[in-house]
Amino acid sequence: xxxxxxxxxxxxxxxxxxxxxxxxxxxxxxxxxxxxxxxxxxxxxxxxxxxxxxxxxxxxxxxxxxxxxxxxxxxxxxxxxxxxxxxxxxxxxxxxxxxxxxxxxxxxxxxxxxxxxxxxxxxxxxxxxxxxxxxxxxxxxxxxxxxxxxxxxxxxxxxxxxxxxxxxxxxxxxxxxxxxxxxxxxxxxxxxxxxxxxxxxxxxxxxxxxxxxxxxxxxxxxxxxxxxxxxxxxxxxxxxxxxxxxxxxxxxxxxxxxxxxxxxxxxxxxxxxxxxxxxxxx
Numbered sequence: 001x002x003x004x005x006x007x008x009x010x011x012x013x014x015x016x017x018x019x020x021x022x023x024x025x026x027x028x029x030x031x032x033x034x035x036x037x038x039x040x041x042x043x044x045x046x047x048x049x050x051x052x053x054x055x056x057x058x059x060x061x062x063x064x065x066x067x068x069x070x071x072x073x074x075x076x077x078x079x080x081x082x083x084x085x086x087x088x089x090x091x092x093x094x095x096x097x098x099x100x101x102x103x104x105x106x107x108x109x110x111x112x113x114x115x116x117x118x119x120x121x122x123x124x125x126x127x128x129x130x131x132x133x134x135x136x137x138x139x140x141x142x143x144x145x146x147x148x149x150x151x152x153x154x155x156x157x158x159x160x161x162x163x164x165x166x167x168x169x170x171x172x173x174x175x176x177x178x179x180x181x182x183x184x185x186x187x188x189x190x191x192x193x194x195x196x197x198x199x200x201x202x203x204x205x206x207x208x209x210x211x212x213x214x215x216x217x218x219x220x221x222x223x224x225x226x227x228x229x230x231x232x233x234x235x236x237x238x239x240x241x242x243x244x245x246x247x248x249x250x251x252x253x254x255x256x257x258x259x260x261x262x263x264x265x266x267x268x269x270x271x272x273x274x275x276x277x278x279x280x281x282x
Contacts, residue, residue: 011023011026011027011030011046011049015053020053020056020057021053021057023053024050024053024054024057027046027047027049027050027053028046028047028050030042030043030046031043031044031046031047031050034046035073040073040074040076040077041073041074041077041079041082043073044069044070044071044073044074044077044082044086045070047066047067047069047070047073048066048067048070048086050066051063051064051065051066051067051070051090054066055093060093060094060097061094061097061098061101063090063093064090064093064094064101064105067086067087067089067090067093068087068090068105070083070086071083071084071086071087071090071108071112074086075112080112080113080115080116081112081113081116081118083109083112084109084110084112084113084121084125085109087105087106087108087109087112088105088106088109088125090105091103091105091106091109091125091128095132099132099135099136100136102128102132103129103132103133103136106125106126106128106129106132107125107126107129109125110122110123110125110126110129113125119152119155119156120156122152123149123152123153123156126145126148126149126152127149129145130142130145130146130149130168131232131234131235132234133145134168134172134234134235134238135234137175139172139173139175139176140176142172143169143172143173143176143181146165146168146169146172147169149165150162150165150166150169153165154192159192159193159194159195160194162189162192162195163189163192163194163195163198163200163201164200164231166185166186166189166192166195166200166204167200167203167204167227167228167231167235168231168232168235168238169182169185170182170185170186170204170207170208171228171235171238171239171242172238173185174207174211174242175238175241175242177245179208179211179212182208182211183208186201186204186205186208189201199227200227203222203225203227203228206218206221206222207219207222207223210222210244211242211244211245214244214245214246215244216243216244219242219244223239223240223242224239224240
């Protein structure tokens with residue numbers, strides 16, 4: 001019968017007694033013993049358990065360090081799936097404290113799955129990273145991450161999700177102030193089976209038209225539609241907060257009707273614009 005490492009017994013005893021600092025130290029001793037014996041999988045498990053003790057002590061950055069160390073050992077041991085899942089757990093732990101670190105961990109985990117050609121698992125993690133990049137308003141990085149997502153969904157032939165990623169891309173590019181990139185995303189998506197003529201396609205064409213024509217009413221109508229309103233929360237917020245350039249002034253028909261080419265009424269609040277120029281109060 002196999003005799004258990006004394007450090008394991010100590011760690012479990014300390015853990016059950018809620019003596020978390022002592023339990024952590026015991027797990028680290030166990031990890032060191034397994035490392036010396038080149039038993040990498042068990043060493044990684046012990047490091048991960050040390051990380052869990054630190055998590056329970058609310059020392060999350062330290063916890064994540066040990067889980068990252070465990071993930072590297074899992075990879076070295078030839079168990080990449082376990083490594084990726086550990087990185088995903090670490091990302092969830094640190095997300096409330098450090099979004100940038102969480103993004104890094106999710107991207108690492110996605111990379112491990114991608115190397116194993118497990119694209120469905122990889123793309124879910126890239127999706128987490130994309131949303132957190134949007135939340136941080138790192139729109140350039142978010143645009144690149146979304147493109148990678150869309151490419152993967154296209155590769156696994158999940159075309160309806162490609163449509164949703166196109167919407168997210170358009171919103172991100174417009175928040176970047178890059179209308180050309182937004183238009184290009186829609187144009188390239190015409191090659192995705194079923195996109196052309198879909199409600200997603202029609203909505204994006206209307207959104208781009210309204211944005212280009214500085215028609216705030218049309219942009220607002222598209223952005224408040226259920227199609228965008230019920231997207232993932234981070235993208236729905238982008239839709240709600242999207243503003244047209246130039247303050248949403250109507251293009252030339254409204255200006256011509258007013259007889260003043262220098263002042264065009266805002267689609268959402270024409271009276272406020274007129275009052276402002278008249279010197280009155282809103």
